[in-house]
Amino acid sequence: MTVRGVLFDIDDTLFDYSTSERVGLLKHLAAEELLELFPSPADAVALWRQIMEEEYTRFLAGELTFAGQQLARARRLLAHVGHLPAGDPSDDTLSVWFARYTTFRKSAWAAFPDAAPALSSLAARYQLGVVSNSTLAHQREKLHAIGLLDHFGDAVLCSEEHGAPKPDPGIFLAGCALLGLPPHQVAYVGDKYDVDACGARDAGLRAYWLDRTGAGADVPGADGITVITSLDELVPLLAA
Ligand SMILES: [Mg+2]
Structure with missing residues (x-):
């Protein structure tokens, strides 16, 4: 046929995607002085990948908007390393954090x-x-x-x-x-x-x-x- x-x-x-995600994340975490809080760079990438898979699944299921899954990923990673700002960080704070990540990620597209x-x-x-x-x-x-x-x-x-x-x-x-x-x-x-x-x-x-x-x-x-x-x-x- x-x-x-x-x-x-x-x-x-x-x-x-996987390379841009890995390169972008590691540059971002280094710039944010968060990378040393993980046992290894590979651990950071693995956690970020797991969080992405879970929150992106919620986006595909219609539970989160596309921007919403980005905020959820930022919130979870920052909470994991104990760097979520005191109180409930605003969506703007998380959005700007995620945008700094995407700048590094795009440079590796x-x-x-x-x-x-x-x-x-x-x-x-x-x-x-x-x-x-x-x-x-x-x-x-x-x-x-x-x-x-x-x-x-x-x-x-x-x-x-x-x-x-x-x-x-x-x-x-x-x-x-x-x-x-x-x-x-x-x-x-x-x-x-x-x-x-x-x-x-x-x-x-x-x-x-x-x-x-x-x-x-x-x-x-x-x-x-x-x-x-x-x-x-x-x-x-x-x-x-
Ligand atoms: Mg694919």
Whole structure:
């Protein structure tokens, strides 16, 4: 069956979120003189990642706004190291703290090296788009900053504006509709096995799970999911 369109996840698929998060956090904590309060830099990054996963899940569930999950993350990290200002810090205080973090994080924003070459190769033969669990303004700014936005035109769909996050089948189908293609003619590429690969497969798309670290090599690529470890593999696979 011919694939005519490809939809991508953004974070840790096209964009190296994990590196920007780690670099940004460590620079921020050093500047705030908080880094020495953690047993190690790796411990700080692990805690920040855990807090992010938990609060971002609440954002995706509609319990927090996008800005609200940022405030919650700042509050929890500062409370963990005993540096929450006396009394209840205002949202402004936390917002400014988080903004200082995002300045460092943005300075480390980068696409994975395989992203631009793969998108350039695919653009000649496929319609390209993005389906992301985030907000449109944030993701468009990010894609623009790393030089990838022009590959997608208006085919950038985010859960905040759509109304439901991956793995809800509706957001995958809405992404296909943006390309003007039925789901069986669309491939989806993402780094999260459950949210991206299983979600896309269950919505009727052709699912590619991007396992960059090879951590899930033992997970069979069965059940309608193809495992790749680099975007370089996508071009020949789709053409086959
Ligand atoms: Mg991702």
